[in-house]
Amino acid sequence: MVLRAFLIGCVALQMTAAGADDNSFFAARRKALMEKIEGSIAVLKGATETSSYTAFRQDNNFYYLTGVETPGAILLLDGIRKRSILFLPPRSEEIENWEGPRLYPGREARNATGIDQVLEISEFERELEKRKENLDRLYLPLSPIETAAVSRDRALKHEELTSRDVWEGRISREAALGQSLRARLGSVPIVDLSPVLDEMRRVKDAQEIARLREAARIGALGIKEAMRSAAPGMYEYQLAALAHFVFLWEGASGFAFHPIVGSGPNSCILHYSANGRRMSEGDLVVMDFGPDYRYYVSDITRTFPISGKFRREQAEVYQAVLDAQKAAIAKIRPGATFADLADAVDKALDRHGYARFLNHGVSHYLGMSTHDVGSVEPFVPGVVITIEPGVYMPDRNLGVRIEDTVLVTTDGCEILSKDVPKDIAEIEALMAQKGIAATIMN
Ligand SMILES: [Mn+2]
Structure with missing residues (x-):
């Protein structure tokens, strides 16, 4: 989110x-x-x-x-x-x-x-x-x-x-x-x-880290299932339902925030919540969702083509956002600040000429709340943040956001939501698998 x-x-x-x-x-x-x-x-x-x-x-x-x-x-x-x-x-x-x-x-x-x-x-x-x-x-x-x-x-x-x-x-x-x-x-x-x-x-103890790790594992499992099941003809709410099902199945009490599943033009609406559009061939889907597990949450976003294959123009923008996200993650360590991450994202997007298509903050603390408390910086071991660059081009119905939940460790960071693929080839491989939607709908 x-x-x-x-x-x-x-x-x-x-x-x-x-x-x-x-x-x-x-x-x-x-x-x-x-x-x-x-x-x-x-x-x-x-x-x-x-x-x-x-x-x-x-x-x-x-x-x-x-x-x-x-x-x-x-x-x-x-x-x-x-x-x-x-x-x-x-x-x-x-x-x-x-x-x-x-x-x-x-x-x-x-x-x-x-x-x-x-x-x-x-x-x-x-x-x-x-x-x-x-x-x-x-x-x-x-x-x-x-x-x-x-x-x-x-x-x-x-x-x-x-x-x-x-x-x-x-x-x-x-x-x-x-x-x-x-x-x-x-x-x-x-x-x-x-x-x-x-x-x-702001600084999490061992119990909190264990729960955040579990929240991220469950969140990743839910988003993965939605990606696996995604197919043209489905409604946005069906992808939300699949992830939510997995969250509850895995023991979450509910969601951290209302699901954001924006396809086509809706991919450019940052907190899109209606989730009512029927998706069709060629749509890109931004899915931003996370569970609430024993009072700790995760916040994960993935962007994927509903058909399972990125079109060339989509892949180009996607890759730029992914590069920016990875550049920012490389900066996450004790001593770093939110400004460092924003700067890394800005520089990476700028190389592709996309910096002006980003209109929101790219990082926030996360813990018991999605936009968690704590205004102090720099980061210290035990803080958990998200990193979520995006590019939004409403004229082209093309929005991309990639978000992970990340724990700051003594010597760098650990990506708690790493179980959801984000490289293009890995996403396409996951989406080629059969999801549970095929069973539900037959
Ligand atoms: Mn977020």
């Missing part, structure tokens, strides 16, 4: 989900955060029940620090006493009846989560009250909550539009939370926790 700005940084546990191994990662993150807010406390409010019949997905920050996937939870991190308290809604027979068992306040939840104390949500105010005396500040994340398929750029835009809407204009959830807390805290200032969490989340 493409970043709007030219460069971002030119400058369950639902009783079961997380296990003991996972808990040690969550505990380490809470410990690290409490060190950063030494002498203060932080409050995070998790996602509430969904307003639709979709699966509950916890807020990224809340999950990052707890692994807890229970709706309506609050986390208090006490950086003075170095203790964490989780607040959960009380047991409800009705909810259990409909939704199954949940995590409830008490010893069982403490054992399952490894969090120091698990109290009922009604206790939160008293615990806050206890701590407000002599408190120098309270940290609260002020950036928008991130649940399924949410990235901050999009969420901020939505927030801005909502606040400016003459008819439904209202303050954000985070601003409202801040107001409620302020009313109870008196003169204690509220400080934004988001930049602190952003910088922690």
Whole structure:
């Protein structure tokens, strides 16, 4: 998925989900955060029940620090006493009846989560009250909550539009939370926790890297299946469905962002989402999609001819974009910046006279969100980025984008999405194979 700005940084546990191994990662993150807010406390409010019949997905920050996937939870991190308290809604027979068992306040939840104390949500105010005396500040994340398929750029835009809407204009959830807390805290200032969490989340730990690697493996498998099955006469949504099927089959909870499958003229629409066009001989298809696997995502784009063979003009543009992508990947290492990658892409495309046909940013951080948090550079080992140059020529119905998910290592990088071919001969060989669509349609 493409970043709007030219460069971002030119400058369950639902009783079961997380296990003991996972808990040690969550505990380490809470410990690290409490060190950063030494002498203060932080409050995070998790996602509430969904307003639709979709699966509950916890807020990224809340999950990052707890692994807890229970709706309506609050986390208090006490950086003075170095203790964490989780607040959960009380047991409800009705909810259990409909939704199954949940995590409830008490010893069982403490054992399952490894969090120091698990109290009922009604206790939160008293615990806050206890701590407000002599408190120098309270940290609260002020950036928008991130649940399924949410990235901050999009969420901020939505927030801005909502606040400016003459008819439904209202303050954000985070601003409202801040107001409620302020009313109870008196003169204690509220400080934004988001930049602190952003910088922690920017650099991935071993658990995160393992999940990102799996998300990229699943993403690659899905895109490969779509390429294998692609044939003239199919609809764009059918390619999306094939990849989505593979994502779910492999254990992803859903997608990282709505699928982008643009054929022919739609290949030039950066975030094309209708996916309704019937594809025909000669079309080039830009497919940009990725799964959400245990709160970590991948973001992969491949461009391929629906018939399985590139036409000469298509191959020429494609090769230029591929050269640019490879030139940029060669620059990815600790110390490099987004500007270095943009520069490598620009120089490579310029050699072919195509630089002016690129109208979006070519790289962004990726992790729990597709356009992940973190505005700090240069890269360090453990950050994950995407690299996605493109060339778009609407006059010729010809759009090409190639995107991989890449982990920065100590001595260079590892292309996590390397399983999907991108060289012309390899793409044509993959597309000559029989895909599962042939079985579904017969
Ligand atoms: Mn992207």
